[in-house]
Amino acid sequence: MWTDKQRGIRVSxxxxxxxxxCGYYGNPAWQGFCSKCWREKSRPSGPPREDTRPxxxxxxxxxxxxxxxxxxxxxxxxxxxxxxxxxxxxPTKPQESSESHAEVLxxxxxxxxxxxxxxxxxxxxxxxxxxxSRCTAFLxxxxxxxDLPVQKQxxxxxxxxxxxxxxxxxxxxxxxxxxxxxxxxxxxxxxxxWVFCHDSCDDEQKDLALQRRIRSxxxxxxxxxxxxxxxxxxxxxxxxxxxxxxxxIEMDAKRAPQDKLTCVSKCSQHVxxxxxxxxxxxxxxxxxxxxxxxVVLKANPPRLHSNMQYMIRFGLPHxxxxxxxxxxxxxxxxxxxxxxxxxxxxxxxSPEEFEGYMLGQRAPAVLTRRQQVANDTQHLLAELQGRQExxxxxxxxxxxxxxxxxxxxxxxxxxxxxxxxxxxxTITTQSETSQGVSSSAQDASQQxxxxxxxxxxxxxxx
Numbered sequence: 434m435w436t437d438k439q440r441g442i443r444v445s446x447x448x449x450x451x452x453x454x455c456g457y458y459g460n461p462a463w464q465g466f467c468s469k470c471w472r473e474k475s476r477p478s479g480p481p482r483e484d485t486r487p488x489x490x491x492x493x494x495x496x497x498x499x500x501x502x503x504x505x506x507x508x509x510x511x512x513x514x515x516x517x518x519x520x521x522x523x524p525t526k527p528q529e530s531s532e533s534h535a536e537v538l539x540x541x542x543x544x545x546x547x548x549x550x551x552x553x554x555x556x557x558x559x560x561x562x563x564x565x566s567r568c569t570a571f572l573x574x575x576x577x578x579x580d581l582p583v584q585k586q587x588x589x590x591x592x593x594x595x596x597x598x599x600x601x602x603x604x605x606x607x608x609x610x611x612x613x614x615x616x617x618x619x620x621x622x623x624x625x626x627w628v629f630c631h632d633s634c635d636d637e638q639k640d641l642a643l644q645r646r647i648r649s650x651x652x653x654x655x656x657x658x659x660x661x662x663x664x665x666x667x668x669x670x671x672x673x674x675x676x677x678x679x680x681x682i683e684m685d686a687k688r689a690p691q692d693k694l695t696c697v698s699k700c701s702q703h704v705x706x707x708x709x710x711x712x713x714x715x716x717x718x719x720x721x722x723x724x725x726x727x728v729v730l731k732a733n734p735p736r737l738h739s740n741m742q743y744m745i746r747f748g749l750p751h752x753x754x755x756x757x758x759x760x761x762x763x764x765x766x767x768x769x770x771x772x773x774x775x776x777x778x779x780x781x782x783s784p785e786e787f788e789g790y791m792l793g794q795r796a797p798a799v800l801t802r803r804q805q806v807a808n809d810t811q812h813l814l815a816e817l818q819g820r821q822e823x824x825x826x827x828x829x830x831x832x833x834x835x836x837x838x839x840x841x842x843x844x845x846x847x848x849x850x851x852x853x854x855x856x857x858x859t860i861t862t863q864s865e866t867s868q869g870v871s872s873s874a875q876d877a878s879q880q881x882x883x884x885x886x887x888x889x890x891x892x893x894x895x
Contacts (some may be wrong), residue, residue, distance in 0.1 A: 536560050541601065541612060552615040564600065568616070572623050583631035587746035590620065590628075594749060610751060617749050618689040625688040629743050636739040646773060647733045652790050657780040660723045661708055661716070673710045674724065677703035678732040685735045690748035693740055694758050701761040704728060725768045741766065 453470040540555045556565050571593050575586065597616055601609045630636045672678075677700045684696035704724040708716035716724075734740070744753065744762065752758050771779070777787030789795035 533560050537564070538601070538603070542604070542608070544612070546611050549615050549618060552612070553619070556619075564597075567597065568619065572620065575624055576627060579627040582633040583628060583746065584634075586628050586631070590624070590747050591750070593620070610749075613749055614691050614752075617691055617747075621689045621747050624747070628747060629688075630736065630739045634742075636736075636742055639738040640736045643738050643769070643773070644733060644735075647730055649791060650730055650772065650775070653727075653730055653780065655727055657782070658723045658727050659719070660727045661720050672731075673707035674704065674728050674731065677701075677707060677724075677728045681728060681732050681734050684740055690744045691752065693744055694748060694752055694762060697765055698758050698761050700728065701725065701764065722764055722767060722771075725764055726771055729765075729768050729772060737769065741769070 453466055537555075537560045540558070540560065541552075544551050544555065555561055556568070575589065579586075581589075594613060594617070598609055598613055601612055604612070630640075680696050680700035680703055684693045684700075687693045687696060701721070704721060705716055708720050708724055729737070741762075753762050777784045780787065782790070786795065
């Protein structure tokens with residue numbers, strides 16, 4: 434049974450979607466846009482952006498013009514990547530026959546989902562030399578230009594994803610996605626040390642600020658967030674959110690954006706499992722976001738801002754914009770934004786109470802209950818000690834009585850021994866007396882015999 438059914442954080446599904454109404458998930462880091470719309474909006478270079486606002490006559494620009502401008506921009510970006518690959522404006526592509534191209538496509542079609550080792554084996558085969566050369570050239574170029582601003586590096590990586598995926602344009606979308614996930618892991622595992630927490634951005638400072646902010650909110654309880662948390666009497670061993678906390682902490686150890694996003698997905702799935710541990714009702718979106726905020730506050734993940742920016746800049750766009758992983762990542766971004774801006778009303782506290790908690794002048798109710806449990810334990814220990822002392826006194830009294838009884842028994846034994854000695858002495862005396870009388874009688878009898886024998890001898894002589 435849950436202790437609190439109140440929903441502390443409310444975010445509708447519409448609020449999670451892109452502000453541009455493109456159908457993808459938006460993100461606070463992109464000011465509510467999806468990554469695709471945000472890149473188009475914030476790209477500084479290239480021709481000026483088309484004004485998407487209504488004109489003076491109230492008629493908005495046609496979509497065909499927007500698509501035309503978008504295709505021109507796309508072609509310019511691909512040409513930039515090609516120049517980086519081949520070192521010239523008109524690259525000389527390695528010759529590839531239609532037969533070898535078909536064989537390569539067939540090999541990738543037979544690739545099992547998630548088989549990264551099989552992907553590397555196909556990529557290193559002689560038939561895939563052209564693809565392997567493109568990856569090698571791009572990696573060498575990125576490492577050589579690692580001093581470029583991180584946003585420029587992000588644009589180059591995203592352009593590479595787009596140009597590389599065109600090789601498999603005849604494949605179904607799901608299969609292209611699986612192949613590109615392998616490409617992302619291959620590329621970003623090599624580039625992680627060059628682009629993660631880059632010197633050209635302030636990710637490190639924001640990491641420290643976010644870490645201090647989370648640490649200052651360590652007093653926030655599940656009840657304040659409206660997290661459905663098991664009642665104290667519910668038989669739950671440990672914190673049910675511990676697996677989610679562990680998963681979000683492991684994110685920093687991964688190097689590929691896809692692997693980091695997998696940790697976010699695992700964390701979110703564990704949150705849903707924890708919410709359904711002792712709840713008769715299914716967890717909803719409000720429960721999930723509140724639980725995710727609680728997990729982030731408890732975990733205080735290392736370099737959280739840098740990890741999220743790394744996924745945003747160098748992850749595959751579809752992973753963050755749609756699907757289950759996109760939903761989880763969007764909620765994580767909302768949770769971080771909530772933590773950065775949380776105040777008293779958001780936690781059902783007055784401004785004075787919130788300030789008191791932040792300054793350490795107040796303690797949440799959970800701490801009071803813990804102190805009450807500690808006091809109860811001390812009273813119980815004192816009671817047990819009193820009982821122990823009483824038992825010691827009773828044992829001492831019993832020992833005293835036992836000693837008195839032993840002494841009485843010893844006295845009686847001594848008296849009995851004395852009486853026995855006296856009786857024995859009397860018996861000995863009587864025995865000696867009777868022996869003396871018997872000896873006298875015997876001597877008298879012997880005397881009479883001697884006298885009688887003497888008389889007989891005398892008679893014989895006469």
